[in-house]
Amino acid sequence: MRDLRAAALAALLILVAPGGAQGGSFDYYVLALSWTPSWCAREGDARDAPTCAPGAGVGWSVHGLWPQNDDGTWPEYCPTPHRNPSRAQTAAQAGLFGSGGAAWHQWNKHGRCSGLSAPDYYALTARARDPVALPPLKDLPRIATETLRKTILAANATLAEDSFVLTCRQGALDELRLCLTRDLTPRPCDARLAARACDRHTLRVPPPR
Structure with a gap:
């Protein structure tokens, strides 16, 4: 039943996907890594998110691996011939994304646009995250x-000054966004993404729970 509802929602979202983008049509990836304590203070506590519970100890976590275009646009909710991941498949990604629900959301909004199957998209996300020293x-x-x-x-010899941005919200560290080629090699971020970099001289860093 859940899969049927999800498929119906996905079909509706495809109808409103920006530009009707097809899966696999993009220029590069953005690997977004969130400082979870900041998200907890801003949203997660109100949702009773497990990653925000006392003793969870979560610092950095994967927000998503996002297809991105050189002009600063990005596709969302693309049509795909691949099946949606099962509940078990998304639950297995909780260690990477923080929860099975987050893993489902990232597949539904961004993974479809990669042109990959859900298992391959999750595997690629793990490959992108693994070598990053934080x-x-x-x-x-x-x-x-x-x-x-x-x-x-x-800490990351392959990165260059222009291949990542730090973002902030309300003066607190929000995310590290890494710009990667489709084979996961660091590359320059597009100008619109670079313009989203935090302009604060100092950042608050809420501690892990």
């Missing part, structure tokens, strides 16, 4: 934005 940021209530950028660059 600072733990524990016991660090504030950090200079430039210091964080330099720390990330020093």
Whole structure:
């Protein structure tokens, strides 16, 4: 029953997909990695999200792997010949995305546009995330934005200054967004994405729960 409802919703969303984009038609990927404690304070606590529970200890987590275009646009909810993932398949991705529901949402909104099957999309997301070294940021209530950028660059030899952006909301660290070719090699971000970089000199860093 859930699959039937999901399929009906997906069909409706395809009708309103921007530009009627087809799966596999895009220029590069954005790997979005969220600082979960900031999301918890902003939204997750109100949702009683498990990743925000005391003792969860979640810092960085995958928000998604997003098809992106060089002009700063991106496809969403694309038509695809591939089957939707099962509940078991999405639940198995909770360690990567934070929850099975988040894994389903990322497939439905972005994974369809990759041109891949759901299992292959999830596997590619894991491959994109695995080599990225991220600072733990524990016991660090504030950090200079430039210091964080330099720390990330020093820990990831393949990254360049123009291949990632840091975003913030309400003065708090929000996300690290990495720009990757379709074979997951770092590349320059498009100008519109680069313009979304945080302009704060310092960032609040809420601690993991």
